[in-house]
Amino acid sequence: MAAVQTRSERALNRVAIVAVLVITLIFLAPIYWITSTAFKPRNLATTIPPTVLFEPEISPFVKLFTKRSQLREAPSPEEYAAAPWWERMVFDGGEKIVRSGRGEIQPSGYPNRFMNSLIVAITSTVLAVGMGTFTAYGFSRFSVKGEADLLFFILSTRMLPPVVVAIPMFLMYRAVGLNDTHWGLIILYTAFNLSFSVWLMKGFIDEIPKEYEEAALVDGYTRMQAFFKIVIPEAATGIAATAVFCFITAWNEYAFALIMTNRRAQTAPPFIPSQVGSGLPDWTVIAAGTFLFLLPVAIFTFLLRNHLLRGMSFGAIRK
């Protein structure tokens, strides 16, 4: 056992520790870089050599949320003095915030896309996890004819390449007017996540002893009451983990969103890359948008760390 470690083994262990640290740093470097770019002044974002040390500022975030135009001439001292601190940052960068005739600040396209992402991801998660939990219970507790085939069918819908499904869905949505709507995307993401949610929830529900419900049935509960009062609370952790996985999948999805939406219901993943467009992109603004978009996923990954293995293997491997 570990007690009798030879000297060479200890040396080997030390090499392994250093190697793991180096690998972790390499893996985190891209994420660090996009994060640090989100806090850079524009003139430091694309320097040669790259700027590592700088005074962080939040002007990229101010610019991310507002519509701006190039300053033709410097603002008058009065105008500059009257502007709030965050607007001065934009002036300092050689731009000004576009205002409507009544002086209201015009938002950029970003907040709207971010909201669309939230609406679509949350609604589809609730639907997929709700339906998935019921179905998983059905498969877990009752005998179903052709269960293995049905479960394979359910899983195979998840494996379909998005572009393959998108072609007929695009035509059908066009016929019924669901193109570029929240519901159009919500339906697609629910269908996509439903199979995942069934497989994962079945694993969680299989682990809850049947005896709990049977005892409740003897005590006079109906099957429905037993499901809602015994199984659902027991499966709460599993439901939460499944929900987070579904949310992340819907939040990150790109291909369907690219094909099915263009303006009103567009989510952040197709929008953020489209900002690069032509000319010299302002990488600090793109980085700020990316940072805000990745932040919820990073937080969820930490909350989910003990369930990642299970989720990524469709519930096949449990810890």
Place this chain on the structure above:
Amino acid sequence: MATAVMTSLDTKSRAASRGMSDIRIRNLFIIPTILFLIVFNIFPLIYSLGYSFTDFRASSNAPANFVGLQNYRELLNDPFIWSNFAITAKYVIVSVTGQVIVGFGTAMLLNRDIPLKGLLTTLLLLPMMLSMAVVGLFWKLLYDPSFGIINYSLGLGSFEWLSNPDMALYAVAITDIWMWSPFVMLLSLAGLSAVPKHLYEAAAIDRAGPFYTFFRITLPLVAPILMIAIIFRTMEAFKTFDLAYILTSQPTTEVISIRLYKMAFQEWQTGRSCALAYIVLIMVLAITNIYVKYLNKVKER
């Protein structure tokens, strides 16, 4: 009400007679999901199967003409489509091999007494949770030939990654390796930690060398779980769209999903693209079948 439809399955259960019968509950819980998936996944596929035998173009009002197997025949005889498949195959091989080497290697390192192991593992897992599209976007910044940090830290001067036809596919694969090696690592770690310690102790008593221990004990025991990771990643890499589409527009990176997307939504050859979609679909289902067989095998252990 429920008693009327009660069947032999739950006549013994007194509880069932109080509420809905078990069979009704089972159907109520399962059938909506199956219907939902049929309506939104299977029905569209039947719809597009029909179109795959026509010359329909969604961009025009012209009615679809039945052309029989012409689309399939032309696609299968089209050398350009085969080159898209060849690019996809190359991409799958490079990126999955890379992920297995990096992921399994890192798992071997982590499968020791390492301080802060939990934290390091979680940090390493972060890339695979991120959006492919957004990852592709910020790797563009990293790959930039003049101010990108990749060229700077490797001392490559102004090396072209994404606009170089020979390099672009590897650049996409490297990004994919960065994202998904953690997945292989996660599954390998589960496999490694399940290898019984006493096997290693026995091997040590027998004075077995590290190579012998690795190839005769570690690898065979981790193999099933590693296979799951490999098949799953193969399937995903075969379908890849986001990363390659966002990172570059080189013809040498036109994997089959991108060809399909362009055929359907840029060239508007709807009928033909439906046929191509079917060819891709059959391939994906074949890999899925193998994957599920392995999943069940591992589950049984």
